Amino acid sequence: MLSDSPNSPPPPQPRAVEPPLPIQLSPPTEPSAAPLPTLEQQLAGQIKLAEKCISPRDLKSIRKITADISIKPEDLTGSKRLPPECSLGDTPLQPRHWRQITFAWTAASTSHNPTYFEDEQLERYGHTWGPVKQTAVSAVRFFATVPLLPYYMGVYPPNECIYDLGQYRPGSCAPHYLDPFPISIRGALYEGMFLGLIPVAL
Secondary structure (H helix, E strand, O other): OOOOOOOOOOOOOOOOOOOOOOOOOOOOOOOOOOOOOOHHHHHHHOOOOOOOOOOHHHOOOOOOOOOOOOOOHHHHOHHHOOOOOOOOOOOOOOOOOOOOOOOOOOOOOOEEOOOOOOOHHHHOOOOOOOOOHHHHHHHHHHHHHOOOHHHHHHHOOOOOOEEOOOOOOOOOOOOOOOOOOOOOHHHHHHHHHHHHHHHHHO
16 A cells, blocks of 8 residues: 655656747758859949049040040059049029020022032932942043033023022932933034034034
8 A cells, every 4th residue: 555755756747738830941942052142242342433523634635536446455444444423513404594486497598600520429429339430430421521511501501500409418318310311402502503613613
């Protein structure tokens, strides 16, 4: 028969059951891949260059300016690696209070005397047959105009003023076309008189 004695151990107490911890799944990562730096870390690692606006004293002499636009080694070092951003200041823009005007384009009143040997397609618009063929074409055009010079002088008298109205502007994308041959009764009379004087002169 068991009896309670002061030296007997106390009976064991039941242990409280703790709730299970939530399971956290980490995304699969490659063990060999290193984490990429953030944009802030990349910008912090770069050297911040001091911006310097060009003053008139820093400008090159006109004798040192060339048409060479190639990149030099000295342009990739120092403060020349990045172009500085020069602000326009904090002063707000003050618009000019001008009166509104209406502008209408007016053709120039310049004129010139007739140019009988002019090659309009070549000399005005830059249409060429190439560096080799153009020489032959210009020679044929010149020598073909010589016997027709009295005819052209009848169409356009030497004292007549020729204007540029109706022509394409220099530098414009003008189409290729053949110059029309002018028809004139006065020109035919001048050419007939010239051909009639040739036997008399001989």
